[in-house]
Amino acid sequence: MNRQRHFDAIIAGSGVAGLYCALQFPAEKRILVLCKDAMSVSNTDLAQGGVAAVLNTQNDSFALHKEDTLIAGHRENDEHAVDILVREGPDDVRRLYTEFGVEFDKQPDGSLNATLEGGHSRRRIVHHKDSTGHEIATRLCAAVTARPNITVAEHTLLYRLDRIDGGFFAHVLTADGAAVYAAPYVVLATGGIGQVYRYTTNAPIATGDGIRLAWEMGCRIAHLDYVQFHPSSFAGGDPHTRQRFLISEAVRGEGARLLNGKGERFMHLYDDRLELAPRDVVAKSIMLESRRQADEHFYLDIAYKGADFLKNRFPMIYEKCLQAGVDMTKQPIPIFPCHHYLMGGIAVNENAKTDLDRLYAAGECACTGVHGKNRLASNSLLEGLVFGRRAAQDILRHSAGERFDPPPLPAPDDLSGAPLPAGxxxxxxxxxxxxxxxxxxxxxxxxxxxxxxxxxxxxxxxxxxxxxxxxxxxxxxxxxxxxxxxxxxx
Ligand SMILES: Cc1cc2nc3c(=O)[nH]c(=O)nc-3n(C[C@H](O)[C@H](O)[C@H](O)COP(=O)(O)OP(=O)(O)OC[C@H]3O[C@@H](n4cnc5c(N)ncnc54)[C@H](O)[C@@H]3O)c2cc1C
Structure with missing residues (x-):
């Protein structure tokens, strides 16, 4: 990395929210993107199912997408934020394929192949096979890397923000020790909190650093107990594996049946929508059924759809299950709920601004209110796009004509001290x-x-x-x- 220490904005995070935010800035703005691991390591990279957006208004509408989002969110959503999400999101999704080359799956006639997921009343999830997040992350990483005005600092962990007149000092840890950067604006796009739980679908980076930083700086943190447990993480193979891979919502969307340990369907006992109920309802139903049966064995059965369909529609899930000894084209997949997603986070307004002047938060670490008490599947990549862009636009509006003269940078912190106890x-x-x-x-x-x-x-x-x-x-x-x-x- 070059020796530059002053930037127009610092963005902590290289997931969908941080990268898409960085890409909104014009060439004359110097942007620093911090990532505490390699640039490609993020929850974004792991997303499977897709992005929800109303791209075709023939059979779908913003009103229907909004209503599905509100139903999933138990109507605790911020309706204004949901309106912004469903109305502005389609243009951001279009930019992904027109500007950044993201390849979404297509129908034989060339139109986008939108699928259905639990809680959606229409087929509106665009996807790249079952590795949509990897496709989006790869394309956005390439676009950011190609921009001369954006500096990416990999393996650089933001651990403290000091407020200064007109901006911040950002204290980071690198392989060479501590360092300090300065900028008038900071965007926290540090992702989720999965590592707080014993079993999670999240990447190892998901330790809630941005939320802790904002909390320590006095920002409001909203609804941190609104945590989503995914009903179907893979429960075959080694039971002690910490990071569990996800059996996407789309598997239920394509017709998979949920079975208890006796091989019986049970969702009719808990919800009329059966397997297509929103994920919190399905996760709770599994836990209640688990108590009723005093058994933790559960399965998703989609083998009846045939090997050709399954290998083509879910190539990654098929391969991963097979590596763990389960052939989903012939047998049910063992599953159990596990931590998946955080609906709450750093409280922000419609422009992704926190309570603190010049501090923004976007993506999973932020709470815009769009998800309410429970996120509708495939709305979070969309949220990262819409509110990552809005953060950048707000910064550009406020910084017009502004001049940032930071005081001299302080010396980096001394890192020495006692070793951290294990466990x-x-x-x-x-x-x-x-x-x-x-x-x-x-x-x-x-x-x-x-x-x-x-x-x-x-x-x-x-x-x-x-x-x-x-x-x-x-x-x-x-x-x-x-x-x-x-x-x-x-
Ligand atoms: C297995 C899985 C499947 C999913 N499937 C879908 C799906 O199909 N559709 C959908 O909409 N959503 C899905 N999600 C959710 C979605 O992927 C995430 O909510 C979203 O990608 C989060 O993006 P983000 O930019 O907020 O954070 P992330 O993509 O997690 O990126 C966080 C970034 O912050 C950096 N960072 C963290 N702390 C620090 C620090 N202290 N200093 C510097 N950098 C730091 C990390 O290095 C990383 O670059 C899925 C999630 C998982 C785990």
């Missing part, structure tokens, strides 16, 4: 599994809160070495604290 992150995972997995346990919430509060106090007063492990453990414990507090208050 702290596991303790957070254990607490959250007991207290806050799908159906919360209020007794375990009270106990868990004491444990994580003791841990936070120890982390803050223990004079530990400033390392990636230290920063991420502090983020995990802080996020757990906020979630447990919210649950306790209910």
């Amino acid at each position: 702290l992150a596991d303790t957070v995972n254990d607490v959250m599994q007991r207290a806050a997995f799908v159906l919360p346990d209020l007794g375990a919430v009270r106990e868990g809160l004491k444990t994580v509060d003791r841990m936070i106090a120890r982390l803050k007063s223990g004079h530990f070495a400033l390392s990636k492990d230290y920063v991420e453990t502090l983020s995990l414990a802080t996020v757990a604290h906020i979630i447990l507090k919210e649950l306790q208050a209910k």
